[in-house]
Amino acid sequence: MTQAATPQATAARLERLFEKPAAQQRRCIIRAVDVKKVYRMGNTETQALRGASLDIFQGEYLSIMGPSGSGKSTLFNMIGGLSKPSSGKVYIDQVDIAQLDHNELAWLRCRKIGYIFQSYNLIQVMTCLENVTLPMSFAGLEGDEAREKGIAILKLVGLGHRVLHKPSELSGGQQQRCAIARALANSPEIVLADEPTANLDQKTGAEMIELLAKLKIELGVTIVSATHDLKMLKRSDRILWIADGRIVKTARPEEIDFNSGEFH
Amino acid sequence: MTQLQKEIQDQVRLPAKVALDVVLQGIKIRLGRSLVTIMGVVLGIAFLMSILAGQLAKEGVSHESDLRAEVGRMMNFLTAEAGPLNERVVGVVQVGPLSEAENRFVKAILAQRPKVQWATVGGNAKIPAELAGAVQAVAVDQVGKEATAVVVAGDGPAPAVDWTAILANARQKVVGLARGTAAPTSAPAAEMESNSSTSSSASASSDAPAYTTVNLSRQPRPEETAAALKEATKNRFRSTWIITIALAVTVIGITNSMLMSVTERFREIGTMKCLGALSSFIRQIFLIESSLVGLVGGVAGTIFGTLFALAIYGFTYGFLLVLGSINWGLLGASAVGSVVVALVLSVIAAIYPARFASRMVPAMALRTNI
Numbered sequence: 001m002t003q004a005a006t007p008q009a010t011a012a013r014l015e016r017l018f019e020k021p022a023a024q025q026r027r028c029i030i031r032a033v034d035v036k037k038v039y040r041m042g043n044t045e046t047q048a049l050r051g052a053s054l055d056i057f058q059g060e061y062l063s064i065m066g067p068s069g070s071g072k073s074t075l076f077n078m079i080g081g082l083s084k085p086s087s088g089k090v091y092i093d094q095v096d097i098a099q100l101d102h103n104e105l106a107w108l109r110c111r112k113i114g115y116i117f118q119s120y121n122l123i124q125v126m127t128c129l130e131n132v133t134l135p136m137s138f139a140g141l142e143g144d145e146a147r148e149k150g151i152a153i154l155k156l157v158g159l160g161h162r163v164l165h166k167p168s169e170l171s172g173g174q175q176q177r178c179a180i181a182r183a184l185a186n187s188p189e190i191v192l193a194d195e196p197t198a199n200l201d202q203k204t205g206a207e208m209i210e211l212l213a214k215l216k217i218e219l220g221v222t223i224v225s226a227t228h229d230l231k232m233l234k235r236s237d238r239i240l241w242i243a244d245g246r247i248v249k250t251a252r253p254e255e256i257d258f259n260s261g262e263f264h
Numbered sequence: 265m266t267q268l269q270k271e272i273q274d275q276v277r278l279p280a281k282v283a284l285d286v287v288l289q290g291i292k293i294r295l296g297r298s299l300v301t302i303m304g305v306v307l308g309i310a311f312l313m314s315i316l317a318g319q320l321a322k323e324g325v326s327h328e329s330d331l332r333a334e335v336g337r338m339m340n341f342l343t344a345e346a347g348p349l350n351e352r353v354v355g356v357v358q359v360g361p362l363s364e365a366e367n368r369f370v371k372a373i374l375a376q377r378p379k380v381q382w383a384t385v386g387g388n389a390k391i392p393a394e395l396a397g398a399v400q401a402v403a404v405d406q407v408g409k410e411a412t413a414v415v416v417a418g419d420g421p422a423p424a425v426d427w428t429a430i431l432a433n434a435r436q437k438v439v440g441l442a443r444g445t446a447a448p449t450s451a452p453a454a455e456m457e458s459n460s461s462t463s464s465s466a467s468a469s470s471d472a473p474a475y476t477t478v479n480l481s482r483q484p485r486p487e488e489t490a491a492a493l494k495e496a497t498k499n500r501f502r503s504t505w506i507i508t509i510a511l512a513v514t515v516i517g518i519t520n521s522m523l524m525s526v527t528e529r530f531r532e533i534g535t536m537k538c539l540g541a542l543s544s545f546i547r548q549i550f551l552i553e554s555s556l557v558g559l560v561g562g563v564a565g566t567i568f569g570t571l572f573a574l575a576i577y578g579f580t581y582g583f584l585l586v587l588g589s590i591n592w593g594l595l596g597a598s599a600v601g602s603v604v605v606a607l608v609l610s611v612i613a614a615i616y617p618a619r620f621a622s623r624m625v626p627a628m629a630l631r632t633n634i
């Protein structure tokens with residue numbers, strides 16, 4: 001069993017680690033320091049990240065741009081605590097996540113971070129509502145309370161009329177809305193979205209970005225979204241370019257000419 | 265502090281019900297594959313149960329036919345000496361609890377419609393309730409009056425009685441011993457013959473034979489017992505071996521389909537981990553799924569196996585004989601045992617796949633090409 005530590009000990013530790021600092025103007029919620037990731041497949045080594053450093057601040061909408069294979073998903077895995085960097089450090093709320101064990105990472109993923117995937121990754125056998133309440137049950141919230149909260153979130157993302165539908169009965173845009181609702185289930189501070197619009201048409205993709213921007217404003221969540229579509233950048237506060245495993249430049253949307261993709 | 269503690273405890277504890285939900289929904293969706301897995305368990309357990317039930321049926325039938333042969337022989341020995349029993353008086357001296365064969369023998373005597381005088385000797389001897397109405401209870405010294413034969417039966421010491429006096433008024437002076445061990449005290453042991461359709465005169469030394477003793481039981485020869493024992497051991501080894509193979513195949517089948525279930529659900533597992541599922545929750549999902557498969561397959565297999573074995577033996581020996589002679593208590597115990605075996609084996613078969621799944625890195629969920 002991986003539950004070596006008692007819940008009490010784990011709680012005490014997490015309490016200490018995630019102690020809220022004195023109110024800051026711009027709290028750095030995610031910090032990556034020289035993160036490298038090497039994938040080994042047999043004899044071949046792939047350097048997916050070659051030393052990425054970045055700070056993400058609370059309440060900002062950060063877009064990460066980069067061509068396919070540049071390491072966006074890998075970076076997401078690192079800053080979301082989904083896999084361990086080969087070297088370098090990742091801090092979430094000032095806590096080095098390398099020092100967290102299995103259960104503490106699960107707690108982190110459950111309550112601090114919401115994930116949105118390119119291919120939605122809804123549990124096919126569950127209804128929209130069940131998909132949304134599943135992470136709540138991992139957080140210990142069940143029954144009517146969870147159901148009501150789930151319905152409220154589904155209404156917020158514009159799926160109030162599809163609560164009891166299965167994912168297979170929904171359009172791609174609706175499925176992604178459901179996935180966004182699921183990411184918000186435990187009121188996380190951070191939402192990580194890896195190419196949330198890649199499987200959607202232009203219009204629906206734009207709607208999704210609008211929704212994320214709205215959530216950022218209404219709920220104050222920090223949103224980190226990966227994309228390789230320029231048109232998805234307008235609503236972001238900051239844009240980060242990644243190429244060949246390195247962060248090559250940062251910009252604000254007003255510095256970009258969206259027609260040519262050039263900087264001013 | 266306490267709030268956070270509670271959160272973490274809940275995270276560990278609560279999702280058992282959720283896991284069951286996930287499993288049930290999963291089984292519903294993947295019904296076809298689940299059925300194939302269950303069929304594997306059904307076959308393995310049906311095989312196990314058919315062998316167990318078959319053995320019980322066989323034992324029941326052979327016990328019953330042994331019993332019938334024994335009763336028939338006892339009756340032959342008795343009537344050879346005493347002649348037909350109908351309309352005559354037969355005395356019974358019961359010295360202890362009756363064996364099954366003795367019970368049947370007494371009933372066979374009653375079936376010939378004699379008048380039965382029944383005497384009990386010793387504290388352990390009690391007239392069987394179902395016979396009490398059909399016989400006349402008498403004192404032991406009255407048992408030989410008018411009797412054509414007196415039968416000594418029951419598990420107890422030989423009655424310390426004077427047969428010459430008891431049989432003084434008998435029509436025929438015949439003492440039938442249902443057990444070789446219960447030799448009458450007044451008859452010297454030397455004159456007993458172990459396998460006797462032949463009779464011997466009780467008091468050879470005296471001038472006139474006072475009565476005749478017939479030993480009705482037949483003690484099996486030691487070499488026969490040994491051979492039977494050897495045969496039984498051989499059979500037990502053989503069926504144990506076959507059962508082991510069948511169950512091993514079943515376990516491998518379950519493991520295989522559980523692994524398939526794991527690979528099929530890589531994305532789902534990874535997603536759940538991203539949503540905060542603990543490894544133990546993932547493990548639970550597969551263990552619960554497997555136990556359900558084991559339970560359903562085990563019950564179905566047990567039923568099929570039992571019906572199959574009973575049908576085979578029923579058609580061979582007749583259903584009345586098989587159903588009447590089988591030990592239902594042992595059959596029930598075997599059935600429960602089979603279901604437990606199915607359950608235990610399914611859980612064992614799921615251990616490796618469950619561990620495999622629970623150790624998966626959640627980043628798997630982000631990879632779209634799986």
Ligand SMILES: Nc1ncnc2c1ncn2[C@@H]1O[C@H](COP(=O)(O)OP(=O)(O)OP(=O)(O)O)[C@@H](O)[C@H]1O
Nearest residue numbers: 039041046048066067068069070071072073074075
């Ligand atoms: N699990 C893995 N095993 C081996 N190599 C991997 C693995 N994951 C990613 N890579 C490699 O790492 C590099 C970066 O991959 P990554 O998925 O991060 O790119 P990306 O920017 O997300 O691309 P896309 O826009 O196509 O999603 C690629 O060369 C890829 O082949």
Ligand SMILES: [Mg+2]
Nearest residue numbers: 072073074194
């Ligand atoms: Mg990617």
